[in-house]
Amino acid sequence: MSAHASHAPNRSGLWDWLTTVDHKKIAILYLIAGGIFFLAGGFEALLIRLQLMYPESSMVGAKTFNELITMHGTTMIFLAAMPIIFALMNAVVPLQIGARDVAFPFVNSLGFWLFFFGGVLLNTSWFLGGAPDAGWTSYTTLALNQFSGHGVDFYVLGLQIAGIGTLIGGINFLVTIINMRAPGMTFMRMPMFTWSAFVTSGLILFAFPAITVGLVLLMFDRLFGGNFFNPDAGGNVVIWEHLFWIFGHPEVYILILPAFGVISEVVSTFARKRLFGYSSMVFATALIGFLGFMVWAHHMFTTGLGAIANTLFGLATMLIAVPTGIKIFNWLLTMWGGQIRFTTANLWAVGFIPTFTIGGMTGVMLAIPPADYQYHDSYFVVAHFHYVIVGGLVFGLFSGLYYWWPKMFGKMLNETLGKWNFWTFFIGFHLTFFPQHFLGLMGMPRRVFTYLKDQNLDMGNMISTIGAFGMTIGTILFVVNVFVAASSSKRAPADPWDGRTLEWSIPSPPPEYNFAQTPLVRGLDAFWIEKVAGNKGMTPAEPLGDIHMPSPSFLPFLMSLGLFIAGYGFMYHNYVVVVIGMLVTFACMFTRSVKDDPGYHIHEDEIEDKGVKA
């Protein structure tokens, strides 16, 4: 024992949050940062819709409009959706597998800070000469120096930094799920959300390096005189498209699979039934993950890859409808004959199913190459991907947040406000995006800042903008709900929903060591099995003993700050700043390698003092 610090380092307030390596606190950090970026991206969307409300409007103008659409897409995908997914994964996965922590608590914290500083760097572009304006896909040659402003440099460097954070986060979850499961928690007993986190992490691992390479190449072209995408010097612009979509298509499954996982948990809990077709759900998740890598070129049908390539990628794309269909039917059959409770979480889940199905259907339409030539770059595409990403992912995230909020914060979100939140957002969403299908079919191209009047586009755009206000009200109601919950003194019970999985067997919020004793898992829906057997809680798999915890550390913050500083040095060709930034980062890596972390122990009597075992 002598080698260990035996007391928890006494840290509080801001310092505690800057140094924490606790997955539950990192989850909250991800949620706050992702939530703020979500509000920023939503504000950008609202400005876009206001600009398009009337024909020939000049509210924001073309230049700002280009910046808004670029930043809206980039922010929502990389800085809002990804971190909120990571928030849920951090909050839930270790609890669902009966683990005390993730495999690499330090790396977990580093992943968050890298994402955070990357996102901040990207957004400082607004104040430093203009945001990126080449679209969220940043296609070359548009994204090269001669056609785009300084903003694209912020895109290139910000996303590289944030991307490293996401990558190491993915590795952390893979190792956590493979190595840290409680006794008895076999792979085929893992809750669906954990399964989806597992497959998503695998996709992150193999998809993110491709975008990193793409961004590095673009950085060379923009900052160091490279010629990768410069046709005059033998470069090839299609390479960017390939690298971007080899990442970008798996990315949409990285986003949607966790939402599938949330829906599976919520539908099953609120139907009071075991998930229908569990093993086929696992199989479908893995298959979608695999096929997700085989279809990237369906974003490039009009690039001119040829009929054979287009056919193969078109067919592979349509194939994904099969496992996705399996999932839809399994959710419906889970509800079938169940005792359904329409809580807010379940409303989002039930709203998700038809909405996502519509998005999937237009996806199959887009997968047909000759038809895609007609839909390409029109509002039909905009409508499609908002149906899957908002109607799918965002609904799923809201569902998950209402479901796990009591576990994360120990407070319940208000159900009445929640229902208002759901209905305003749900109706607003369909008002916004349903007409966009028709706008697209009538010829409205995406990414244009205005349109002429009396082209049959006025009405659809007006309705769409009105819908955007509905979504805004819904989002504001959610924020209000958060503050109402935070100011309420009522504490959430450990198991407010009559849950089925391990996270509901421990207090809300859980103590820092999660499980006083590692639980013994005896089947799928481990906690439900114990409840049905008449047990009060889980059967422990080990005697009560001291618990070893990792020490908090400020290094992840500093390490990310170093890269953040170096990023500016690269952009402004100031190599003193680059060296300073990199030195900070390398010094932190050096310190981490040389200085072993002894951690600290929570003593047995402290665990009992906190009254875990009733």
Next chain:
Amino acid sequence: MATHHANAVLPDEPEKATLEGKNKLLGFWLFLGGETVLFGSLFATFIALRDQANGGPTSQELFDMPLVAAATLLLLTSSMTAVMATLALHKKNLKQIQVWLAITVLLGLGFLGLEIYEFMHYVHEGHKVSTSAFGSAFYTLVGFHGGHVAFGILWIILLQVSATKKGLTVVTAPKFYLASLYWHFIDVVWVFIFTVVYLMGMIGGKVG
């Protein structure tokens, strides 16, 4: 008490004797999977652009077999010495580990020296990042690999220095093991660079 602080008896295969060690091993293998995609993307880019010399020197004009062969020999040998270090790790012999890793580092430094000389020579010949798409792709791919070698050298030196104080424990053993795993990985990447960049670049003329 404090069983995972084994100063007394080191278990067999000390690199995976603790859960932390096992986690590190698995995490590092996964990381190498991601690195494979990274280099795969760089290779694909290079293959697409390798004939686009844009009037600058072509690969046939530039590459010089004796130099590249010498570099390859150094790096492949260093992989073997890294294996010897891992064998010494399993024999729990810190002194042997240090010796083999020191040789590995020296060979790596020799490789890096040759590469720097090579790059300087090419720049002198008018083959730069900004010359052509071929130039950009060449320096990015080979330079990324060289950067990995440099990082590996620094890492191994750091581990060696800190191990003189800490000794061989269940904490330091996984680090040695991972460093040699990393070293083999960059060696394998070099085998592909040797084949795809140099061998394929020396045969044949410009296709178009």
